[in-house]
Amino acid sequence: MTLMLITAILGVISIIYCLISVKLLYRYINKYRFDESKYTMLFGFLRLRYIAMAYISLIIVLAVSSTVFVYYITL
């Protein structure tokens, strides 16, 4: 139970850190905007918002799955 709690806390901290990072990122890029239509995207298709969405979703998936995994192995 303790280990599951530790994993859950780690997951929550990880998600909060991810959300703060994305918030800081958008605050900065909204303040200092560039005309991205004139810029060749990373690998031709990757925009910053795809990276931000992938970041948030992967962190949430990892936090949830690792908590569930540790819960079941400690049962």
Add this chain to the structure above:
Amino acid sequence: MNAEVDHTNQHFKGQHKSEAVSCFCRKHWIVLIKDFAGFIVLLSLLILTGIYFKGIYNFFSQDSPFINVAAIVIVGIFTFFLHKFFLRIIRYFLEIIIITNFRVVVLNKSLYLKDSKDATDLPKVQDIQKRQNGILQNFLRYGDLELTLSSSSTTKVLTNIPNPDYHFSKINQLKSEYLRGSLLRNRKKTENVKKENKNHPFIEPTFEGSRTI
């Protein structure tokens, strides 16, 4: 009547009022190869964990505190590397090289730890060299731009610039325009001063004869 657009801090902190961004770029994607390779390894390990889940689950389900702690440590390592990868990608997007009508600005920024700026005035650039050596650089179209400064004979090197031909000619073009504009401004200033001095009673007699008070 044309109203002058105020560009102050429009695209980056420290942008002057009449400073317009001509173009900007980020480093070539080749700088991210190492990070993407690490991410692919991480993702593969996670996928393998999913595929061989039963075996991994049986191993970690053993009644051993060491194995349980090892499971948490592994989870922690995965989380750390995932954060590290995405913060690196975000930093890639925030590191921008901006070419304006006055200077070349290199923004070196991360979300938490770094926020530095390096500006090189165009009139101070004496020489520009484009270096695109090797198969990889020529095939993937990236290279280095070396700016030699006139004031201190130091050089500033912009590494891993995509499409270096374009940026090389852009800097040259903007530098010429700046110097031409500066020359015209000086000429107008000199002419204006001469016009003012022509009618001044105390300053230099004209060919028509000096004025007397």
